[in-house]
Amino acid sequence: MDGPIERARLSYERAVFAGEVGGLAAAERELDKVEADLALARGRILHARFFDDRREEPRELELFERATRLYRTLGDAAGEAESVFWEGCFHQVVRSDPGRAVPLLEQAYELATAAGDPYTRSEALRHLGIADHAAGRLDSARERLEAAARQRREIGLPAGAAADQVGLIYIAAAQGRWDDAVALATEAYATAEACGAHRIMRQVTEARDHVMAQKVDHGETRDQRAP
Structure with missing residues (x-):
């Protein structure tokens, strides 16, 4: 197996x-890349665990910061x-600290754009949109989440696009765009269902229930159909 670990062993023997x-x-450079990739992957696993137990794991941020230092040294x-991006995501999602999160997310967006990385660019856009939404900047949040959803469709990540639409449902409701909110819920649910994204399906259902409740509060007719 001619991978970086084996090549490092051979380099050692020749030396x-x-x-x-x-x-x-x-x-050494190859091993730095392996270490960076591994740190990033481990950090993502810890982040995924957070959604189940809602407990902060300090190693998560340490791993992302270690990966950043290595990638920066490598010029990657x-x-x-x-x-x-993942550093920013940690501060936003785990620590609920937009003051730390947003500058990192903006930096990630700029780096990803310069590097031609549509995946990370779409992720950064999504979370910047979430930050705008939380701060009440609804027009900016809508613009960013719509852009993120478009980019995720383009790169073949429909579940991600459906996740972006969850935020757009709440924004549409907050702006009184009831028909848009229901249409978004219908589309997002179908997309999530088609790709087996059960967590997103539940989120869409919750968002649609929120829309229906808001419509009742505003004197609209409640639609009982499933999304």
């Missing part, structure tokens, strides 16, 4: 037995964009 040290620097702009 020790033959005195050929020219390959050591390249081996796409990797740095992704790890910086």
Whole structure:
């Protein structure tokens, strides 16, 4: 198996037995990339666990920050964009600290745009939209979430687009755009169902129930149909 670990072993043997040290620097860089990728992957796993137990794991942020340092040293702009995004996501989702989160999310968006990374760019847009929504900047939140949903469709991530539409449902309701909210709920539920995104399906149902309740409060007719 000719992977970076095996190449590092061979570089070590050539250096020790033959005195050929020219390959050591390249081996170290390859191992730094492996370490960065592993730190990022482990951090994401810990972040996913947060959604089940809602307990902060301090190692999560440490792993993302370690990945950022390594990617930056390597000059890997796409990797740095992704790890910086996850730092921002940690502060936003786990610690509910928009003051720390938003600058990191903005930095991640800029890095991802420069690196031509549509996945991380769409993730950063989504979470910047969430920050706008929480701050009451509904027009900006709508613009960012709609852009994120479009980009996620373009890269083949329909479940992500449906997740973005959950936020758009609440925004439409807050702006009194009831028909838009119901249409978004119908589309998002169908999309999530088609790709087996059960958590998103539940979120869409909750959002649609919120819309129906708001319509009643505003004298609208309640629609009992499932999304």
